[in-house]
Amino acid sequence: MNEFTIGLGTTLIGMGVVSITLLALSFILDLFKVCSVIPSPKIQSLPEQHKEKAMVEMPQGEHMETSEELDELQIIAVITAVIAASLGTTTDKLHIQSYKRVSPNPSGWNAAGRRENMKNSSY
Amino acid sequence: MDFLNMLLETMQGFLSSTGFMALDYKSLIMIAVALIFMYLAIKKEYEPMLLLPISFGMLLVNLPLNGLMEEGGLLQYLYLGNKLGIFPPLIFMGVGAMTDFGPLIANPRSIILGAAAQFGIFFSFLGALLLGYSPQEASAIGIIGGADGPTAIFLTTKLAPHLLGPIAVAAYSYMSLVPIIQPPIMKFLTTEEERKIKMDQLRPVSKDEKILFPIIVTILVVLLLPSSAPLIGMLMFGNLIRESGVTDKLAQTASNALLFIITIFLGITVGATATAEAFLNAKTLGILALGLVAFSIGTATGVLFGKVMCKLSGGKVNPLIGAAGVSAVPMAARVVQKVGREANPTNFLLMHAMGPNVAGVIGSAIAAGVLLTMYGK
Numbered sequence: 001m002n003e004f005t006i007g008l009g010t011t012l013i014g015m016g017v018v019s020i021t022l023l024a025l026s027f028i029l030d031l032f033k034v035c036s037v038i039p040s041p042k043i044q045s046l047p048e049q050h051k052e053k054a055m056v057e058m059p060q061g062e063h064m065e066t067s068e069e070l071d072e073l074q075i076i077a078v079i080t081a082v083i084a085a086s087l088g089t090t091t092d093k094l095h096i097q098s099y100k101r102v103s104p105n106p107s108g109w110n111a112a113g114r115r116e117n118m119k120n121s122s123y
Numbered sequence: 124m125d126f127l128n129m130l131l132e133t134m135q136g137f138l139s140s141t142g143f144m145a146l147d148y149k150s151l152i153m154i155a156v157a158l159i160f161m162y163l164a165i166k167k168e169y170e171p172m173l174l175l176p177i178s179f180g181m182l183l184v185n186l187p188l189n190g191l192m193e194e195g196g197l198l199q200y201l202y203l204g205n206k207l208g209i210f211p212p213l214i215f216m217g218v219g220a221m222t223d224f225g226p227l228i229a230n231p232r233s234i235i236l237g238a239a240a241q242f243g244i245f246f247s248f249l250g251a252l253l254l255g256y257s258p259q260e261a262s263a264i265g266i267i268g269g270a271d272g273p274t275a276i277f278l279t280t281k282l283a284p285h286l287l288g289p290i291a292v293a294a295y296s297y298m299s300l301v302p303i304i305q306p307p308i309m310k311f312l313t314t315e316e317e318r319k320i321k322m323d324q325l326r327p328v329s330k331d332e333k334i335l336f337p338i339i340v341t342i343l344v345v346l347l348l349p350s351s352a353p354l355i356g357m358l359m360f361g362n363l364i365r366e367s368g369v370t371d372k373l374a375q376t377a378s379n380a381l382l383f384i385i386t387i388f389l390g391i392t393v394g395a396t397a398t399a400e401a402f403l404n405a406k407t408l409g410i411l412a413l414g415l416v417a418f419s420i421g422t423a424t425g426v427l428f429g430k431v432m433c434k435l436s437g438g439k440v441n442p443l444i445g446a447a448g449v450s451a452v453p454m455a456a457r458v459v460q461k462v463g464r465e466a467n468p469t470n471f472l473l474m475h476a477m478g479p480n481v482a483g484v485i486g487s488a489i490a491a492g493v494l495l496t497m498y499g500k
């Protein structure tokens with residue numbers, strides 16, 4: 001009976017420690033939520049980086065008028081971000097040298113081949 | 124004539140040295156049990172990655188005169204990995220490298236459900252004390268309710284190594300029976316309306332949060348409970364190499380090759396502890412019964428606390444996700460998804476259940492740390 005009484009104490013302490021630790025963790029994780037609201041500087045700077053890169057790397061012949069240039073750079077930034085996300089890498093490892101519109105419904109083989117090419121040249 | 128006598132004596136000597144002459148009914152029963160586990164692993168696919176090595180270890184060690192677990196035997200050396208507490212933390216490292224704590228970070232309150240489900244451990248611990256087990260044995264039996272094989276093995280090798288065979292078999296058997304044990308309890312404790320509750324989509328979790336999580340958990344838990352360092356430390360280290368993004372190859376090794384190598388050694392040596400003398404006694408029956416109680420109570424308290432959270436949140440939390448608080452990753456979360464979907468085919472609870480599920484892994488490691496601190500020598 002004595003051991004059982006000690007066991008009851010162990011149960012109280014045990015459940016207490018488990019609950020308090022996990023509760024403390026849950027409050028700490030609440031702070032994470034606050035942190036995640038602030039956009040990470042890396043993400044914030046991405047479009048800027050790519051605007052710069054795109055401007056440097058765009059073939060001369062493909063430059064258009066100034067008003068359209070900004071739109072194009074934004075498109076390149078978006079394309080770069082999407083490709084980086086799909087390859088599971090970061091945008092600083094990618095160089096968009098040129099781009100062109102392709103058929104909206106490529107065959108599965110073409111799409112797979114294109115993805116493979118992008119992946120191989122990104123590392 | 125002398126030659127014939129010599130031949131006969133040699134034959135007799137050879138026959139008496141074979142295992143056939145040393146077979147007794149206890150060994151035969153254990154061989155049958157091992158073969159049944161092998162059947163369950165191969166045909167029914169009940170936790171085959173562990174049940175197959177365990178059952179083969181059990182078969183080997185119950186074939187008489189094998190000497191595998193005696194001084195100088197192969198398995199006796201491999202068993203040192205368990206005895207010295209090396210294999211279970213390494214398994215935890217692999218688990219950490221495979222686990223995405225994102226759902227837990229996205230919904231921090233779900234972590235409390237992981238705590239509620241640990242009540243099964245302490246309930247069975249008290250039950251075992253009442254049945255006359257020593258506090259060390261009761262602790263090892265109770266941890267079966269954590270539904271976490273490596274934790275159960277780790278604690279048992281530290282507190283009650285003579286019970287390792289039955290406890291490991293009970294822990295992994297009940298883990299594989301999660302889809303059978305949990306649904307009736309979940310349905311009994313919840314109403315149809317509660318099971319139908321759809322939960323809001325989880326917020327996206329940033330990479331920075333995922334990197335910070337293992338570091339903060341390690342600092343907090345290990346400072347609070349140093350005895351949990353081997354399990355929590357390795358779990359979080361495995362997760363950090365996964366989430367850091369700069370050690371992909373380490374994460375791949377920890378979650379694949381290394382994890383499987385350790386699983387083979389751990390499984391076969393744990394099975395090898397299940398000798399007839401260690402397994403065929405009343406204590407084993409008690410362990411199997413108490414293990415089932417621990418598991419069921421853990422599920423029930425998780426669901427009941429889920430109901431409390433449902434009320435407090437104004438019906439935004441589906442109480443079923445509490446059942447995933449007993450570790451058994453990811454099977455318990457899958458069971459929640461299945462039961463939730465039966466009630467409402469448009470319900471998608473899997474990611475919501477993964478929060479309490481991975482919290483359960485942390486919770487059971489902390490509970491093991493508490494028991495080790497209280498009853499470790």
